[in-house]
Amino acid sequence: MGRIEIRRNILEANETLACRNREFFKANGVLVVNVMAAPGAGKTSTILKTIEVLKDRYACAVIEGDMASRIDADVMAERGIPVEQINTGNMCHLDANMIMQASGKFTFDTPTILFIENVGNLVCPSEFSLGEDLNIVIASTTEGHDKPYKYPSIYLRADAVLINKTDLLEAMEFDRKMFCDGVAAVKPMPPMFEISCRTGTGLDGWAQWLSAECERKFAQSRGKVAGR
Amino acid sequence: MGRIEIRRNILEANETLACRNREFFKANGVLVVNVMAAPGAGKTSTILKTIEVLKDRYACAVIEGDMASRIDADVMAERGIPVEQINTGNMCHLDANMIMQASGKFTFDTPTILFIENVGNLVCPSEFSLGEDLNIVIASTTEGHDKPYKYPSIYLRADAVLINKTDLLEAMEFDRKMFCDGVAAVKPMPPMFEISCRTGTGLDGWAQWLSAECERKFAQSRGKVAGR
Numbered sequence: 338m339g340r341i342e343i344r345r346n347i348l349e350a351n352e353t354l355a356c357r358n359r360e361f362f363k364a365n366g367v368l369v370v371n372v373m374a375a376p377g378a379g380k381t382s383t384i385l386k387t388i389e390v391l392k393d394r395y396a397c398a399v400i401e402g403d404m405a406s407r408i409d410a411d412v413m414a415e416r417g418i419p420v421e422q423i424n425t426g427n428m429c430h431l432d433a434n435m436i437m438q439a440s441g442k443f444t445f446d447t448p449t450i451l452f453i454e455n456v457g458n459l460v461c462p463s464e465f466s467l468g469e470d471l472n473i474v475i476a477s478t479t480e481g482h483d484k485p486y487k488y489p490s491i492y493l494r495a496d497a498v499l500i501n502k503t504d505l506l507e508a509m510e511f512d513r514k515m516f517c518d519g520v521a522a523v524k525p526m527p528p529m530f531e532i533s534c535r536t537g538t539g540l541d542g543w544a545q546w547l548s549a550e551c552e553r554k555f556a557q558s559r560g561k562v563a564g565r
Numbered sequence: 566m567g568r569i570e571i572r573r574n575i576l577e578a579n580e581t582l583a584c585r586n587r588e589f590f591k592a593n594g595v596l597v598v599n600v601m602a603a604p605g606a607g608k609t610s611t612i613l614k615t616i617e618v619l620k621d622r623y624a625c626a627v628i629e630g631d632m633a634s635r636i637d638a639d640v641m642a643e644r645g646i647p648v649e650q651i652n653t654g655n656m657c658h659l660d661a662n663m664i665m666q667a668s669g670k671f672t673f674d675t676p677t678i679l680f681i682e683n684v685g686n687l688v689c690p691s692e693f694s695l696g697e698d699l700n701i702v703i704a705s706t707t708e709g710h711d712k713p714y715k716y717p718s719i720y721l722r723a724d725a726v727l728i729n730k731t732d733l734l735e736a737m738e739f740d741r742k743m744f745c746d747g748v749a750a751v752k753p754m755p756p757m758f759e760i761s762c763r764t765g766t767g768l769d770g771w772a773q774w775l776s777a778e779c780e781r782k783f784a785q786s787r788g789k790v791a792g793r
Contacts, residue, residue: 343571376603376687376716377708391757404688427718429657429688457715458688459604460632460657477728479707480605486634487685488604490655502707 351465354433358440358468365445368554369453371469371545373491375484376457378477379501381409382534384452386391388418389542395551396449397495400439402456419443430461433468448555450547461490470554471547477502485519487514492520497528499543504533579693582661586668586783587698593673596782597681598775599697601719603712604685606705607729609637610762612680616646618772623676628667630659630684637682647671658689676783678775683789687716698782699775705730706739713747721746725756727771732761 362369374380381401388397398419401409410422421439423431436453443451453469455462474495476484479502485492492498498520500506506513520526528546532539583733587765590597601708602608604605610627616625629637638650649667651659671679681697683690702723704712707730713720720726726748734741748754756774 340575344626347568351594375605375685375710376707377705403715405717406711408711427688427692429686456688457603458657458686460684460686461689464655477605477707479705479733480603483634483636484604486636487631489633505707 351433354437355466358433358436361440362438362451362468363469363558364461366555366558367440367445367451368447368449368471368551369451369467369469370473371453371455371462371467372473372475373455373459373462373494374457374475374515375459375477375480378457378475378480379534380454380457380475381412383475383499383501383532384454385399385412385416385532386532386537386540387452387544387547390414390540391450391548394548396447398443398445398449398451400431400436400451400453402435402454404428404456410514418540425456429456429458431455431463432465433466436467448551448558450551459484459491463490463494471550472498473497473499475499475501476516478506478509482512482516483519485516485523489523491520492523495520495524495527497530497543497546500529500531501534502538503531506531576692579596579658579661582665583694583696586661586664589665590679590698591786594676594783594786595668595673595679596639596677596779597679597695597697598699598701599681599683599690599695600701600703601683601687601690601722602685603687603705603708604702606685606703606708607762608682608685608703609640611683611703611729611760613640614760614762614765614768615775616644616680618768619776620770622776624673624675626671626673626677626679628659628664628679628681630682631665632656632684639651653684655789657684657686657756658693659695660693661681664695673790676779676786678779687712687719691718691722696782699724699778701725701727702728703729704744706734706737709737710744711747713751715746717751720751723748723755725758725771725774728757728759729762731759731766732764734759 399413401422407422410420413420472494530543629650635650638648641648700722758771
């Protein structure tokens with residue numbers, strides 16, 4: 338069995354489980370947001386700040402993915418956010434099976450946004466569906482404007498792109514046009530939001546877009562239930 | 566054949582090729598420095614600045630690893646540095662076979678430091694030997710002080726750790742002690758250098774350490790040749 342075939346088998350097996358996750362989430366009224374970014378781009382901060390804005394309207398929960406440690410899960414738990422930590426060991430991404438195990442531990446008794454913080458990695462998470470509704474990629478001004486050119490596959494999956502740490506945009510000489518051209522070279526331009534988790538800039542616009550996505554999903558779910 | 570066995574086979578095949586690379590580099594008087602970091606931590610800048618300091622003493626060459634683009638190779642070539650670009654496609658790391666192909670394109674007629682800039686990734690590159698003499702991990706203050714806890718495997722391989730972007734250390738509230746404790750939890754503390762590629766701070770100390778490593782390696786090579 339060749340390496341390419343093994344790879345295909347692994348991805349196909351994952352896809353089957355991702356479909357089951359998708360059905361489970363739909364049946365339970367859960368909108369799933371898969372958050373992908375390089376290490377240190379601000380995944381945890383963005384999820385925290387987004388939940389702060391949306392928590393009065395929606396129930397929120399988080400799955401944290403890291404090779405090791407419970408640092409991020411502890412931060413969420415301190416704020417009273419329902420959270421499950423996945424430690425992947427030497428695995429470089431989350432997969433559908435891990436999400437199936439972790440999501441079974443929550444009680445979803447009201448429409449919920451489930452944020453999945455993937456392992457910090459701009460390569461491998463792009464290949465593994467988790468059963469998510471939305472894939473979000475967070476770039477940060479401190480990592481530079483050339484990343485879409487160097488890591489195109491993660492941007493190819495992005496339903497929305499967030500540029501974080503915009504309070505440092507000028508100091509970092511972050512070239513917004515070069516960044517956007519790089520994303521646009523990969524796919525039709527997705528919605529893009531410039532935010533700063535430190536100052537709070539831009540978070541409302543992003544949360545508003547996410548709310549609209551939630552409304553659409555939850556309306557669909559209600560429609561389906563009503564139509565039965 | 567199970568997934569673990571497949572994984573072991575891939576790693577063993579890579580190790581065999583890495584040994585061949587090691588022999589090739591030894592025979593040609595090449596010291597190989599494998600540079601690993603998250604996307605945007607400053608791998609290219611650090612390699613450039615290090616070569617600026619060392620170029621009068623040693624010949625230097627670079628292999629650039631990226632999923633896509635020739636951005637970094639073009640920067641090196643503009644400065645007159647011998648460079649080969651590897652585009653890995655959807656692969657998340659460099660492997661020994663890629664290095665074998667690329668290093669065969671250089672002419673090493675004098676003792677040389679070959680810098681390999683690995684794909685920006687704190688997970689996968691840690692598993693694949695390339696035939697290198699030294700593994701260097703670059704952290705940056707902007708990505709936070711918790712990374713050794715979350716990505717221990719890359720720190721386990723580090724022969725030296727560089728903390729880059731120290732001009733932003735205070736603004737980022739980077740906790741040096743927490744970072745160092747995280748590295749020390751993984752392995753006996755390797756040499757650590759605080760640098761800023763932007764201001765030039767700390768580069769001399771790091772280059773001095775690297776020079777000493779070079780002298781040791783090149784003296785060993787000469788000793789072996791003389792002893793034949």
